[in-house]
Amino acid sequence: MLSTMITAAAGACLAAPVAGLLVHRAVVRADRARRLRITGRHGIDERYFTRIGGLDQWISVRGEDRAHPVVVELHGGPGSSHSVLTHLSRDWERHVTLVRWDMRGTGKTLRRSGADGQGEMTFARLLADAAEVVEHVRERLGVRRVVLLGCSFGSALALRLARSRPDLVGAYVGTDQKIFDGGRDRADHDAVLDRLERAGKKKELAAVRAMGPDPRAWSAEQFGHFHRAAATTDPHTFAAMKSVVMKSLWYSPLHSLREIPVFFRSFLVSSAVLPGTAAFDDRADGTRFDVPFFVVQGACDLVNTPARARAFFDEVQAPVKEFTLIEDAGHFAAYRRPDLFLDVLRTRVLPTLGGDRQEA
Structure with a gap:
């Protein structure tokens, strides 16, 4: 979903002399590696592959105290690994054990x-x-339930898991919340057409018009084209792609130079998932949740708009629910303002867990 906007932002971040970039990269990566160290005897910092669905899949578990609540994050995209954002969520790990x-x-x-x-x-x-x-x-951490954090496309997965498996989920948190409506609402499509027209991007405008407003008829390639148009005409989101995602990828101490092309290839491989989601309807699937329900949205997000997320949220029935806007933020709001997201996590979400770790 975000592959083309990330590719568009890449050139802006990496357009500098290669030698200077590599030297500076080494210095920043070393500093970030130092800041990411977890050395306390109660802490945990594990990165490993485990067999999931018949495939070796990569998992990271980090936190300052194993006794803290466990947050399992489902990243966006599809294909947008959040392991590159580890330095931005470092303070979260002082209060929760964060699983990526x-x-x-x-x-x-x-x-x-x-x-x-x-x-x-x-x-x-x-x-x-x-x-x-x-x-x-x-099983690995000895907890009964986890806080499930869904980000953008990952929130579509997390929403369904929280609804169907409350035995696994202590609380649901969606950010950059994605809401499917069965292709009925063409507001996002019309908004992208309007922004393209105002920007004078005639070629992109013609392409989006030719696709039509119904995503159920789009190919994976057309999904990519639409989301590129949506992102590049959204100044907050495009700025976040450069300052948050691309810089994080380049300076990540957890990723080698050889892994950078894999980051981009991930979107191409994962795009096959998108056409199969076009007919999804979150309201038809149900708005009752048996777990505390939280949404944290960028007030300026034009990719997954706060209005659409709020409309769904208003229909949700849950033991506790709360909707939070992060002002002056678009997509990637939780990582644009990780301090504000942490405040929501600490003061709103974690208290609903009852003050214990929900041991198995």
């Missing part, structure tokens, strides 16, 4: 087995993998 997973078709999981070794690339397969990851985390 490179889904099949993504990042280190993709590099391990190659594009031809990823198996079935469907939403249903990713959802089954997500449930298996949570089961694995519960």
Whole structure:
């Protein structure tokens, strides 16, 4: 979903003399590696592959205290590994144990087995993998339930898992919340057409018009074209792609130079999932959740708009629910303002867990 906007941002970040870039990269990576160290005797810092859905998949587990609540994050894209964002969530790890997973078709999981070794690339397969990851985390860390954090495309997976498996989920948190409506609402399509017209991008405008407003008829390539148009005409999101994602990828101490092309390849491999989601309807699937329900959205997000997320949220029935806007942020709001997201996590989400770790 975000592959083309990331590619567009890449040139802007890497257009500098190569030698100088590499020297500066080495210095920054060393500093970030130092800041990421977890040295306390109660801490945990594990990165490993485990068998999920018949495939070796990569998982990271980090936190200052194993006794803290466990947050399992489902990244966006599909194909947008959040392991590159580890330095931005460093303060979160002082309050929770944060589990990241490179889904099949993504990042280190993709590099391990190659594009031809990823198996079935469907939403249903990713959802089954997500449930298996949570089961694995519960057993490995000795917890009964986890806080499930869904980001953008990952929020579509997390939403379904929280609805269907409250036995696994202590609380749901969606950010850059994705809501499917069965292709009925053409507001996003019309908004992109309007922004393209105002920007004078005639070629892109003609292409989006030719696709039509119904995503159920789009190919994977057309999904990519639409999301590129949506992102490049959204100044907040495009700025976040450069300052948050691309810089994080380039300076990540967890990723070698050889892994950078894999980051981009992940979107191409994972795009096969998108056409199968076009007919999804979150309201038809149900708005009742048996777990605390939180949405944290960028007020200026034009990719997954706060209005669409709020409209769904208003219909949700849950034991506790809360909707938070992060002002002056678009997509990637939680990573644009990780301090504000942490405040929501600490003051709103974690108290609903009852003050304990929900031991198995």
